[in-house]
Amino acid sequence: MVDEESFDVIVLGIGSGGELAARKLARAGLSVAGVESRLVGGECPFWGCTPSKLLIRSADALAEARRAGELSGEVSVTPSLAPAAARIREANHDWHDDAHAEPLDDEGVTIVRGHGRLDGTGRVRVQTDDGERVLVGERGVVVNTGTKPAAPPIDGLDDTPFWTNRDIFELTEAPESMAVIGGGPIGCELAQTFARFGTAVTLIEVAPRILMPEEPESAELMCGVLSDDGIDLRAAADVERVSHDGRCFTIVVDGEEVVVDRLLVAAGRHQNLDDIGLETVGLDPEATTIEVDERCRAGERLWAVGDITGHGAFTHVSLYQGDVVVRDLLGEEGPWAEYHGVSRVTFTDPEVGSVGLTEEQAREQGIEVVTGLADIGRDSRGWIHGAEGLVKVVADADRGVLVGASVVAPYGGEVLGLLSAAVHARIPVATLRGMHFAYPTFHRTIRVALHKTGL
Numbered sequence: 001m002v003d004e005e006s007f008d009v010i011v012l013g014i015g016s017g018g019e020l021a022a023r024k025l026a027r028a029g030l031s032v033a034g035v036e037s038r039l040v041g042g043e044c045p046f047w048g049c050t051p052s053k054l055l056i057r058s059a060d061a062l063a064e065a066r067r068a069g070e071l072s073g074e075v076s077v078t079p080s081l082a083p084a085a086a087r088i089r090e091a092n093h094d095w096h097d098d099a100h101a102e103p104l105d106d107e108g109v110t111i112v113r114g115h116g117r118l119d120g121t122g123r124v125r126v127q128t129d130d131g132e133r134v135l136v137g138e139r140g141v142v143v144n145t146g147t148k149p150a151a152p153p154i155d156g157l158d159d160t161p162f163w164t165n166r167d168i169f170e171l172t173e174a175p176e177s178m179a180v181i182g183g184g185p186i187g188c189e190l191a192q193t194f195a196r197f198g199t200a201v202t203l204i205e206v207a208p209r210i211l212m213p214e215e216p217e218s219a220e221l222m223c224g225v226l227s228d229d230g231i232d233l234r235a236a237a238d239v240e241r242v243s244h245d246g247r248c249f250t251i252v253v254d255g256e257e258v259v260v261d262r263l264l265v266a267a268g269r270h271q272n273l274d275d276i277g278l279e280t281v282g283l284d285p286e287a288t289t290i291e292v293d294e295r296c297r298a299g300e301r302l303w304a305v306g307d308i309t310g311h312g313a314f315t316h317v318s319l320y321q322g323d324v325v326v327r328d329l330l331g332e333e334g335p336w337a338e339y340h341g342v343s344r345v346t347f348t349d350p351e352v353g354s355v356g357l358t359e360e361q362a363r364e365q366g367i368e369v370v371t372g373l374a375d376i377g378r379d380s381r382g383w384i385h386g387a388e389g390l391v392k393v394v395a396d397a398d399r400g401v402l403v404g405a406s407v408v409a410p411y412g413g414e415v416l417g418l419l420s421a422a423v424h425a426r427i428p429v430a431t432l433r434g435m436h437f438a439y440p441t442f443h444r445t446i447r448v449a450l451h452k453t454g455l
């Protein structure tokens with residue numbers, strides 16, 4: 001019989017939102033235990049956002065240096081992954097989580113290392129290296145178990161030493177050649193990055209286009225950009241078989257053999273829900289998401305945050321939901337979660353940012369849609385910069401507000417800020433059109449797109 005340990009709140013899985021919630025709840029005076037089987041902080045700092053954005057920053061510098069030839073005179077560029085690799089190790093302390101665990105410890109959070117499973121309402125059973133512990137959360141349990149890379153069912157793949165995001169950030173040298181399976185955000189960001197470091201990249205996407213959830217105009221533009229980066233891009237492609245001969249991968253795509261040194265699989269994520277005891281709290285263990293209400297409640301004394309809730313697999317969504325849970329557990333009056341203005345940015349060059357609904361999604365919802373599309377390259381700042389890009393706005397003509405928008409531009413994620421505010425706060429298009437837009441900025445192209453809606 002294991003003694004039960006009592007706390008106010010148990011956080012099961014310490015990803016972005018769980019880390020934030022544990023810290024804030026402990027600071028507010030609650031007793032909190034956090035259960036973590038790998039590294040405190042989760043995917044984002046160790047195998048996700050931070051290392052990928054560090055690599056991208058270095059790759060962007062290479063691309064900018066190469067542009068000097070046409071703008072500023074000759075610059076010779078000899079790419080090396082070493083500085084980026086060193087910055088990644090510096091940022092994540094060689095994959096040690098002290099920088100995340102110690103601040104929690106300082107706030108009084110008890111960190112329990114091991115695999116946790118729900119064990120009925122308000123209870124978590126943890127398998128640690130030293131045996132089992134049973135934690136009881138008097139006020140409840142917050143689940144934040146996140147995702148792991150998924151391997152698609154491709155013949156032979158499992159028998160090969162393919163890489164995922166858990167491997168690629170440990171590299172100190174760029175491979176000579178690499179295939180990337182999956183043209184989502186991870187695949188596109190890393191395909192472009194490695195191409196700029198000199199790797200011969202083949203990017204393979206099963207869907208009709210890359211970046212499928214984005215506007216077709218954004219995806220089409222990025223298809224051209226990635227091809228200009230020298231990437232062999234194959235969309236609507238069927239990967240029939242993968243094999244490895246001890247040295248090279250052979251990937252059979254649409255009947256043709258692609259032979260490469262390395263293979264990165266970025267074909268989606270698997271939610272960590274199948275072994276966390278969902279059945280003990282009346283939830284379906286086969287489910288791919290945990291359904292939550294506007295307070296992120298998933299059941300009796302049960303909350304869920306992050307990728308597992310299906311409201312966007314982004315760090316900022318997990319953090320946003322973490323704050324909602326903190327407010328609910330502390331008895332505050334809200335604000336509660338809304339998802340009509342979730343923004344997302346794929347950090348390719350140019351960046352692809354979007355918020356809210358695409359045109360197609362808005363039409364599917366029966367909205368009276370009008371759109372405005374503007375070319376960044378034809379506006380002053382875009383022309384000066386030599387940039388390719390676009391702004392597309394999706395408006396509800398009946399209500400006179402934007403329900404979605406996309407930006408492809410240098411610093412597109414920053415340009416998106418204004419459009420995110422517009423969608424989130426339902427600012428009338430008429431008000432936006434009456435604004436001042438500084439000249440010459442990239443965000444000034446929003447003015448043209450708004451004009452084209454006719455609203």
Ligand SMILES: Cc1cc2nc3c(=O)[nH]c(=O)nc-3n(C[C@H](O)[C@H](O)[C@H](O)COP(=O)(O)OP(=O)(O)OC[C@H]3O[C@@H](n4cnc5c(N)ncnc54)[C@H](O)[C@@H]3O)c2cc1C
Nearest residue numbers: 013015016037042043048116146147306307313314315318
């Ligand atoms: C390469 C890459 C780049 C990305 N770039 C961006 C980006 O630029 N911007 C952005 O917003 N998002 C980005 N993301 C997505 C982002 O990383 C996730 O959305 C973010 O980490 C939030 O995840 P989460 O809070 O759901 O949990 P996670 O970060 O997945 O953490 C969950 C934690 O729970 C632990 N855990 C799981 N099961 C158990 C269990 N049973 N017991 C104990 N512990 C458990 C795991 O070990 C993990 O530490 C990127 C992802 C990848 C892979």
Ligand SMILES: NC(=O)c1ccc[n+]([C@@H]2O[C@H](COP(=O)([O-])OP(=O)(O)OC[C@H]3O[C@@H](n4cnc5c(N)ncnc54)[C@H](O)[C@@H]3O)[C@@H](O)[C@H]2O)c1
Nearest residue numbers: 152182183184185186187205206207266267268313345346
């Ligand atoms: N900048 C960011 O915010 C950022 C960056 C990276 C990842 N993320 C998050 O992480 C999540 C996971 O990213 P991801 O890119 O791995 O997944 P994803 O699900 O977004 O994209 C995976 C892609 O792989 C393709 N695919 C699946 N099976 C395939 C096969 N057999 N052959 C070829 N292609 C195949 C899919 O059609 C899809 O386009 C994303 O949903 C995103 O929310 C965010």
